[in-house]
Amino acid sequence: MDQKAHFKQTVHNLYQLLQRKQKISFFFILLIMIISAILSQMTPLAIGYLTDDVLNTANIHFISTLPILIFILAVTIFNEAIKVIRRLIVEDTSTSVEKMARVKAIRSLLMAPLSYFRLNMRGNIHGRLNRSLEGTTNMLKLIFMDFAPSIFTSIAAITVIFIKLPFLLALIMMLVIPIGIGIVLRQISTQRGIRVDLLETKSAMDGTMVELTGGVDVIRISDSVDFECGRFEDKSEYLRKKEMKHHKAMAKYDCFKFINEALFSVIIIGASVFMASKGIISIGTVLTAYLCFTQLLGPLQELHRILDELSESTVLAEEYFKIISMPKDFSYALPSNVSDELDHSNCIININDLHFHYEETPNEPIIDGLNLTIENGEFLGIAGPSGCGKSSFIKIISKLEAAEGCVFLNGKNLLMYNRKELSKIIALVPQNPFLVAGTIYDNIVYGLDDKPDLALVKEAARKAYINNVIEKLPGGYDFWVSESGNNLSGGQRQRIALARIFLRKPQLLILDEATSALDNTSEKHIQTEIEKLKAETGTTIISIAHRLSTLKNCDRIIVFDKGQIVQEGDYDTLTSRDGIFSDMYLGILK
Numbered sequence: 001m002d003q004k005a006h007f008k009q010t011v012h013n014l015y016q017l018l019q020r021k022q023k024i025s026f027f028f029i030l031l032i033m034i035i036s037a038i039l040s041q042m043t044p045l046a047i048g049y050l051t052d053d054v055l056n057t058a059n060i061h062f063i064s065t066l067p068i069l070i071f072i073l074a075v076t077i078f079n080e081a082i083k084v085i086r087r088l089i090v091e092d093t094s095t096s097v098e099k100m101a102r103v104k105a106i107r108s109l110l111m112a113p114l115s116y117f118r119l120n121m122r123g124n125i126h127g128r129l130n131r132s133l134e135g136t137t138n139m140l141k142l143i144f145m146d147f148a149p150s151i152f153t154s155i156a157a158i159t160v161i162f163i164k165l166p167f168l169l170a171l172i173m174m175l176v177i178p179i180g181i182g183i184v185l186r187q188i189s190t191q192r193g194i195r196v197d198l199l200e201t202k203s204a205m206d207g208t209m210v211e212l213t214g215g216v217d218v219i220r221i222s223d224s225v226d227f228e229c230g231r232f233e234d235k236s237e238y239l240r241k242k243e244m245k246h247h248k249a250m251a252k253y254d255c256f257k258f259i260n261e262a263l264f265s266v267i268i269i270g271a272s273v274f275m276a277s278k279g280i281i282s283i284g285t286v287l288t289a290y291l292c293f294t295q296l297l298g299p300l301q302e303l304h305r306i307l308d309e310l311s312e313s314t315v316l317a318e319e320y321f322k323i324i325s326m327p328k329d330f331s332y333a334l335p336s337n338v339s340d341e342l343d344h345s346n347c348i349i350n351i352n353d354l355h356f357h358y359e360e361t362p363n364e365p366i367i368d369g370l371n372l373t374i375e376n377g378e379f380l381g382i383a384g385p386s387g388c389g390k391s392s393f394i395k396i397i398s399k400l401e402a403a404e405g406c407v408f409l410n411g412k413n414l415l416m417y418n419r420k421e422l423s424k425i426i427a428l429v430p431q432n433p434f435l436v437a438g439t440i441y442d443n444i445v446y447g448l449d450d451k452p453d454l455a456l457v458k459e460a461a462r463k464a465y466i467n468n469v470i471e472k473l474p475g476g477y478d479f480w481v482s483e484s485g486n487n488l489s490g491g492q493r494q495r496i497a498l499a500r501i502f503l504r505k506p507q508l509l510i511l512d513e514a515t516s517a518l519d520n521t522s523e524k525h526i527q528t529e530i531e532k533l534k535a536e537t538g539t540t541i542i543s544i545a546h547r548l549s550t551l552k553n554c555d556r557i558i559v560f561d562k563g564q565i566v567q568e569g570d571y572d573t574l575t576s577r578d579g580i581f582s583d584m585y586l587g588i589l590k
Contacts, residue, residue, distance in 0.1 A: 017100070161293075353369055368564055370565065382544045390512075394542070431516055435497075436481070466492060555570070
C-alpha cells in the first residue's frame with residue numbers, strides 16, 4: 001500500500017471513530033473556517049482601497065479613513081472570535097475522541113490473545129499505545145484546526161489574487177504552490193520509513209526501561225548498574241543516530257522550502273514594481289499584490305508544516321488502528337463449529353484426549369493426550385517437576401489457552417461458555433496475584449458485580465488470616481495499595497487474593513501455588529478455612545503446589561510429567577510408592 005493509500009485509509013478509520021455528534025460538530029467547524037477564510041482576505045482588500053481611493057485624493061482628511069480602519073479592526077476581532085469558538089469546539093471534540101480511543105485501545109488489549117503479551121514487552125506495548133493515541137488525536141487536530149483552515153484561507157487568497165491582480169502577476173504567484181508542495185511530498189516520501197523505524201526503536205527502549213525498573217533489586221544485588229547503563233547508553237546512541245539522520249534530512253528540505261518562498265517574494269515585488277512603473281497597475285495594487293502574496297504564503301507555510309506533521313501522525317495513527325483491530329482472544333468468541341453435545345457424567349470436569357502446545361513452539365507439546373475426570377466437590381492436588389504442564393493445564397480448563405481435544409465443564413463444552421459465565425463458576429488464585437492501585441477494600445472485592453458490606457469483607461480477610469494485619473495499617477481497609485501491591489509483602493498479597501475467594505464462593509476454585517509465600521501457621525489456618533468452604537458450599541478445589549505438604553488433605557493427587565499423568569493416588573500412597581512424587585518428597589527431584 002502506497003503512502004497516499006495509507007493516508008486515505010487512516011483518515012477513513014479516523015472518521016469511523018467519530019460519533020454522530022462529533023461529526024456534526026466538525027461540519028459546523030468547517031462552516032466557521034469558510035467564514036474565517038473569507039474574512040482574512042478583507043484586510044488586504046481594505047488596505048488596497050485605502051491606498052488607491054482615499055490616500056490618492058487631493059484633500060485627505062484623517063476622519064475619512066476612520067470607517068475603513070474601524071472596518072479592518074472589526075473584521076479582525078470578529079475573525080479572531082470565531083477562531084476561538086472553532087478552537088474550543090475542536091478541543092472538546094478531540095478530548096472526547098481521545099477518551100473514547102483510549103478506552104477502545106484498552107478494551108482491545110485486554111481482549112487480545114495471550115500470545116501477543118508473550119511476544120511483546122509490557123513497556124513496548126505501553127509506549128506504542130501512548131504514542132499512537134497521541135498521534136491519532138494530533139491527526140484530528142491537524143486536520144480540523146490547521147489543515148482545513150489553511151486550505152480555505154489559500155482558496156480565498158487565490159480567489160482574491162485572480163480578481164484583484166493582473167492575470168500574469170497572479171499566475172506567477174501561483175507557481176510557488178506546486179514547487180513548495182512538491183518539496184514537501186518528496187520530504188514525506190523519503191522520511192516515512194525512518195519514522196516507522198524510530199517508532200519501533202522508541203517502543204523497544206520503553207520495553208527496556210520497564211524491564212530495568214522491574215528488576216532494580218536484582219540489578220543492585222549483582223552490582224549491574226554500570227553494565228545496564230552502558231547497555232542502555234548503546235541503545236540510546238543508536239536511537240540518537242537515527243534521529244540525527246532524520247533531522248538532517250528535515251533541515252535540508254526546510255532550507256529548500258525557505259529558498260522557494262524567498263525567491264518568489266523577490267520575483268513578485270520585482271514584477272509588481274515593474275508593472276507599476278509602466279502604468280499597468282497602481283501603487284495601491286503593488287501593496288495589495290504583496291499583501292495578497294503574504295496572505296498566500298502564510299497558509300502555504302502552514303501547509304508545509306501540517307503535511308509533514310500529518311505524515312508523522314499517520315504513522316502513529318496506523319499503529320493505533322492496528323491495536324484496536326487486533327483479533328480477539330478465542331475465549332471471547334463462541335465457535336459455531338463446536339458440537340453442543342452434553343456430557344451426562346456426574347462430574348464438574350471431564351477431559352478427553354487433550355493436546356496443547358504454544359503457538360510460538362508448535363513442535364514442543366506441553367500436554368500430550370491427557371484424559372481426566374474431576375468429581376463435583378473433589379479436592380484434587382496436582383504435582384510434578386517444573387515445566388511438566390501443570391500451569392498450562394490450569395490455563396486450559398480456565399479457557400485462557402486454546403487446546404485440541406474436549407473439555408467439558410458441568411457437562412457442557414468449555415468452548416461454549418462465555419467469559420461472564422466462567423467468572424461465575426471459576427476462581428483462580430495464582431502464585432503472583434494481581435493487585436490494582438487502590439485501597440485494600442477495592443482489592444479484596446475486585447471482580448465482584450456488587451460491592452459487599454465492610455463486615456463481610458472483614459470476615460473474608462479473617463478467613464484469609466490477614467484481618468489483623470490490615471487493621472494495623474494506616475487507614476485499615478482504606479490503606480492505599482501501590483502498583484502491583486509493591487508496598488505489601490508477598491505473603492500479604494497472596495492472602496488478599498485468597499480473601500477474594502471467601503467472598504466469591506466459586507463452584508470451582510483453582511489454587512496455583514497460591515500459598516507459596518506463606519509461613520506454615522498462615523498456610524494451615526487458610527487451608528482449614530478453604531476446607532470449611534468446601535464442606536459448606538461443595539466447592540471443587542484444584543491445587544498446584546511444589547511444597548507437597550500443602551497437598552496432604554487432598555482427596556486425590558495426580559502427578560504430571562511431560563504433559564501426561566504418570567501417577568495418581570492420595571498423599572500417603574504416593575509418598576510410599578516409588579516414582580516422581582516420592583522423589584520430589586525426598587528432594588531428589590524438583
